[in-house]
Amino acid sequence: MEVLVTVLLVIVVALVFDFTNGFHDTANAMATSVATGALKPRVAVTISAVLNLAGAFLSTEVAKTISGGIINEGENGVDITPIMIFAGLVGAVLWNLTTWYLGLPSSSTHALFGGLIGAAIIGAGFNAVNFGVVLTNVLIPALLSPLVAGAVALVATYAAYRLTQQAKARGSDAGFRHGQTVSASLVSLAHGTNDAQKTMGVITLTLISAGYQDSGSGPQFWVILSCGFAIALGTYLGGWRIMRTVGKKITDIHAPQGFAAETSSAATILISSHLGFALSTTQVTSGAVVGAGLGKKLATVHWGIVGRIATGWLVTLPAAALVGGLAAWAASSSIAGLVIVIVLALAAGLGLVLLARRHPVTHENVNEEAEKSEDAAGSDGDDDHLAAQTTAAQTGAARTTGEDA
Amino acid sequence: MIRATAAEGQFLGVDWGSFVVVFVVAFVAAVAVVGFYSLGLRLLSLGPSPKQRPMPATLGGWVCIGIGAAAVLYGIYLIIPQFHS
Numbered sequence: 001m002e003v004l005v006t007v008l009l010v011i012v013v014a015l016v017f018d019f020t021n022g023f024h025d026t027a028n029a030m031a032t033s034v035a036t037g038a039l040k041p042r043v044a045v046t047i048s049a050v051l052n053l054a055g056a057f058l059s060t061e062v063a064k065t066i067s068g069g070i071i072n073e074g075e076n077g078v079d080i081t082p083i084m085i086f087a088g089l090v091g092a093v094l095w096n097l098t099t100w101y102l103g104l105p106s107s108s109t110h111a112l113f114g115g116l117i118g119a120a121i122i123g124a125g126f127n128a129v130n131f132g133v134v135l136t137n138v139l140i141p142a143l144l145s146p147l148v149a150g151a152v153a154l155v156a157t158y159a160a161y162r163l164t165q166q167a168k169a170r171g172s173d174a175g176f177r178h179g180q181t182v183s184a185s186l187v188s189l190a191h192g193t194n195d196a197q198k199t200m201g202v203i204t205l206t207l208i209s210a211g212y213q214d215s216g217s218g219p220q221f222w223v224i225l226s227c228g229f230a231i232a233l234g235t236y237l238g239g240w241r242i243m244r245t246v247g248k249k250i251t252d253i254h255a256p257q258g259f260a261a262e263t264s265s266a267a268t269i270l271i272s273s274h275l276g277f278a279l280s281t282t283q284v285t286s287g288a289v290v291g292a293g294l295g296k297k298l299a300t301v302h303w304g305i306v307g308r309i310a311t312g313w314l315v316t317l318p319a320a321a322l323v324g325g326l327a328a329w330a331a332s333s334s335i336a337g338l339v340i341v342i343v344l345a346l347a348a349g350l351g352l353v354l355l356a357r358r359h360p361v362t363h364e365n366v367n368e369e370a371e372k373s374e375d376a377a378g379s380d381g382d383d384d385h386l387a388a389q390t391t392a393a394q395t396g397a398a399r400t401t402g403e404d405a
Numbered sequence: 406m407i408r409a410t411a412a413e414g415q416f417l418g419v420d421w422g423s424f425v426v427v428f429v430v431a432f433v434a435a436v437a438v439v440g441f442y443s444l445g446l447r448l449l450s451l452g453p454s455p456k457q458r459p460m461p462a463t464l465g466g467w468v469c470i471g472i473g474a475a476a477v478l479y480g481i482y483l484i485i486p487q488f489h490s
Contacts, residue, residue, distance in 0.1 A: 058485050144424065152432045156439040163443035169450035172443075179442055182477055190484050260439050267435040270483045272427045 003210050006082040009342070010206045013089040015230045018199040020096035021108040022052065022234020025195060027243040028105065028265070028285040029187035032258030032292075034366060035247030038177035039184070041238070041363035047181075048188040049236035055192020056200075056228030069133045070113055071120045082206050083332045084119040089202070090345045091115030091324025095316060097352045103241035103249075103361070104312040107280040110138060112198065114320030119328035121321070134317070142313055145279045146287025149268045153288040156260035157295025166297075167256050176255035183262035190269050191281050192231070199227045240361040245309075246286060248367060251293030251301045261285070261292035283313065438476045445469030 030044040039047070071080065092108070092115040099106040113134075120128040164172040200219040207213040213220070219227075247253055253261070265285045272279045286309060293301040327345070330337040448466030452458035 055484075148424075148428050148431065151428075152435045155432070156435050159436055159440045160443045163440065164447050164450070169447050171450050171455070172446040175442075175446040175449070179473070186477060186480050186484075189481070193484055193486070256443070259442070260435070263439050264431070264435040266480060267438070268427065268431040270480055271430045271434070274483050275423060275427065277423070277427070 003082070006086060007206055007210045007212065009338075010082050010086045010089065011203055013086055013093060014199050014203050014206075015226055017089050017093050017096070017108070017112065018196065018227050018230035019234035020093055020100070021195055021199070022049075022231040023237055023239040024096055024100060024106065024108050024234075024242060025191055025239075025281055026235040027239050027246045028281045029184045029191060029262070031243045031245075031247035031285075032253050032261055032289065033177075033180045033184045034243055035253045036177060036180065036255045036258045037367075038180040038255060038258065041240070041243075041366055044184070045236050045238040045363075047185060049232040051185055051188040052192035052196065052235045053228045053232035055189050055194075056196035056231060057224060059193035059197055070130055070137065071116060071128055072130055079124075080116075080120065080209070081123065081332075082210055083338075084123045084328055085116070085202060085206055087122075087328035087331050087341070088112065088115035088117075088119040088324045090327040090341065091118055091320040091322070094323050094345065094348055095320040097349055098319075099312055099316075100239055100241060101352045101356050102312070103245045104309055105242050105246055105282045105286050106309075106312050106316055107142070107282045108195065109198065109278075109280055110142070110313070110316045111320045112202075113138060114317040115324030117317065118321030118324030118326075122325040122328040123332065138317065141277070141279055142283055145268065145272075146283045146290070148287070149264050149284040150287040150291030150294075152268065153261045153264035153291030154295040156264050157257050157292045160256040160260050161296060164256065167254070173255050176259045179259040180255060180262060183259060183266055186266045187262055187269065187281070187285065188235075190266065190273070194273065194278065194281070196224075196227045196231045199230070200224060203227070238363065240363060240366045241356070244361055244366050244368075245305065246289055249302060249305045250286070250289050250309075251299055253289065253292065254296070257289075257292035257296055257299070260295065261288040264288045264291065434476070438473050441469045441476075442473040445473065 026045055026048050030039065030048050033039040034041050034044050089112070092111040095106070095111040095114065096108055117129050117134070160176070161167060167173055167176070200223050203223050204213065204217075204219045207220075207223075208215050208217070251257075262285075265281075265288045268284050268288075269279060269281060290301055290306055293299050327341045331341045332338075445466045445468070448462045448469060449455075449458065451462040451466075
């Protein structure tokens with residue numbers, strides 16, 4: 001009975017994680033198209049939602065391990081219990097909500113890894129984590145992939161402007177906007193085939209470990225369906241806050257830059273996936289946007305916001321691990337502990353949502369850059385500060401916002 | 406670029422050979438696609454107005470755009486596992 005309850009909890013939180021993954025990553029594909037007007041905001045998120053849903057059904061590869069080698073799973077290593085998975089997912093979800101609130105693009109994958117690492121360390125000690133794999137699979141790609149995408153986007157942007165006489169050739173701006181639609185759709189489709197799989201993998205492996213499914217079998221249809229819908233719904237509801245950061249705040253994106261950035265992202269993501277290495281869509285597209293900003297003459301890149309994004313990426317693993325670890329410690333101590341974790345997580349999540357409503361970003365104002373919103377003034381990226389924020393969000397603490405206009 | 410076990414060309418456990426491959430291929434692919442598409446747009450912009458565009462420019466322009474479209478189709482082919490598993 002207890003196992004069933006824990007498995008159900010895992011499924012619920014996993015779907016919530018998938019949902020937050022959706023609205024986080026909708027910005028990656030669509031921010032530049034929305035910023036230049038190539039696509040109207042709601043059309044953009046609809047296209048992205050449909051493609052993500054399609055992508056979820058298209059790819060059927062099952063994850064072999066929940067953590068991709070980061071946690072020493074299996075015979076000689078650690079048994080990842082459903083409680084640990086639950087706690088890890090809680091950490092990942094709260095981190096996703098926090099970065100959404102701050103309008104910062106961040107890797108949902110890394111958040112998931114972080115949560116699982118924290119839960120595993122609490123559940124089984126430091127030996128449970130293979131830090132070498134963390135270095136090679138998480139930290140180094142986090143550093144390199146945005147640089148690669150950025151360099152590619154820089155040159156591509158330069159070429160685009162050169163070849164069309166600084167985009168003054170007749171019809172070139174409109175042409176680039178049409179191109180943006182296509183390249184952004186490609187990125188969405190690629191994202192859909194990658195990211196829904198993670199949650200399907202987590203749910204399936206939990207079902208297998210709890211004995212509800214045969215070992216080695218693939219995701220059941222209802223799992224695929226629910227994960228697909230969760231990510232599509234999240235995508236449609238749209239991470240407008242993040243979209244504004246990626247589309248407007250890093251640099252003022254124009255159509256040729258948007259086209260170059262999304263094409264560079266698509267190329268980098270597709271080629272590395274094809275070769276078997278998964279990269280973070282978020283990190284690639286953010287890097288490409290910075291590169292596109294640099295590739296246009298006289299364009300300004302706001303390095304302050306780039307610095308905050310990079311800090312967010314650095315903090316993702318530790319912050320999610322912290323929350324995941326705390327959740328694991330409490331949830332595995334007793335039923336009361338588990339209940340407390342659930343209540344606190346719900347409260348923190350709700351708190352962040354309510355806080356966000358004070359300065360809402362919607363499809364109507366996503367293209368406005370100048371706004372006294374908290375994500376320009378607020379967190380310094382310190383993970384203690386953010387962890388405190390997630391648990392104290394409901395009391396509305398920790399806000400340093402300027403006066404509301 | 407990431408392998409679970411050490412292999413030749415590894416430093417810090419990263420397969421730098423593969424990293425270079427990803428960089429080079431992505432670079433060539435993206436710059437080529439953007440370049441051809443931009444060239445196509447430029448060709449289509451020649452002439453005093455779209456109706457008075459010289460025939461070679463129209464032809465060349467659409468061919469260049471077609472190359473970009475072909476690249477997109479190839480990308481879709483790469484994305485959808487059913488096509489190449």
